[in-house]
Amino acid sequence: MALPALRASPAALVPPLLRRYPRRLPLLGKPFGGNRPPPAGCGIPAASATTVASPLTGAEEALMGFIAGKRKATEVAHSVWKNVVSKGDSVIDATCGNGHDTLALLRMVADDSGRGFVYGMDIQSSALESTSSLLDESVNPNQRKLVELFCLCHSKMEDVIPQGVSIRLVAFNLGYLPGGDKGIITASNTTLLALQAASRILVSGGLISIVAYVGHPGGREEYDTVQAFASGLPVDLWATCKLEMLNRPAAPVLILLFKK
Structure with missing residues (x-):
């Protein structure tokens, strides 16, 4: 049995939540919904919503570079x-x-x-x-x-x-x-x-x-x-x-x- 290989389109390799809510996840290191704080009750502390960086940011960049033949x-x-x-x-x-x-x-x-x-x-x-x-x-x-x-x-x-x-x-x-x-x-x-x-x-x-x-x-x-x-x-x-x-x-x- 062969190992599964990544053969999907580049868009398909991006996590669905990141495609659907590209500016609403604090893991992207961007403000929640622009410059507005997250709504009350969402479970995300307002102080940290704009400062938490995604642990996968570097991996995503390298992966996309590999797909493009540049990494x-x-x-x-x-x-x-x-x-x-x-x-x-x-x-x-x-x-x-x-x-x-x-x-x-x-x-x-x-x-x-x-x-x-x-x-x-x-x-x-x-x-x-x-x-x-x-x-x-x-x-x-x-x-x-x-x-x-x-x-x-x-x-x-x-x-x-x-x-x-x-x-x-x-x-x-x-x-x-x-x-x-x-x-x-x-x-x-x-x-x-x-x-x-x-x-x-x-x-x-x-x-x-x-x-x-x-x-x-x-x-x-x-x-x-x-x-x-x-x-x-x-x-x-x-x-x-x-x-x-x-x-x-x-x-x-x-x-x-x-x-x-």
Whole structure:
């Protein structure tokens, strides 16, 4: 069974309430009914009706950009992550690459208490060196301490995550290391094991995010494996979907697995 893909018109992807009442929902960050306060008894405090921003604003923008062919699947993924993780959460970057996802995750979870944490892993030492350098250049020493990098296969993630740690998000960016050896790629068998491990350690309300690349040798097979895994998850425990460009068959596909 194939995953449901977003194939509706752009208008159909906008939540119905936002289409019907575009100026009457305080989540849009606009005044309720113009500059007038909300009517008495509506349940919305007058003081907050004009100040509450929608948590989905960034995701909507990225999604519409993807539909228009102007935003990458990775950008949509980042915007979705921001609506799942919070400051203080623990997350996993299962494929560090050059560190851009690791850095994005760190900025989402790092807080002053030092509770947020990113576990990053990659089988290539060069990828971890690039990730470490990017982090050193981009964040302060206190934030840098909130990332631990492991040179190992993501299928072994359960071996390095401390027992009792609640994982809110596991991110996969499959394929080969950009700028690296294209002969070294993530493989179907270990990616499947990694997905199984991620599904076990993810907390309720958490997300597994996968960007699959189908344009390189082995990429289509790996994508099929990911899709088969996602399609087989029980509907009472998981909600799964994918974003793909139908007229660009070699374009990356974003697959999202939400644990209820």
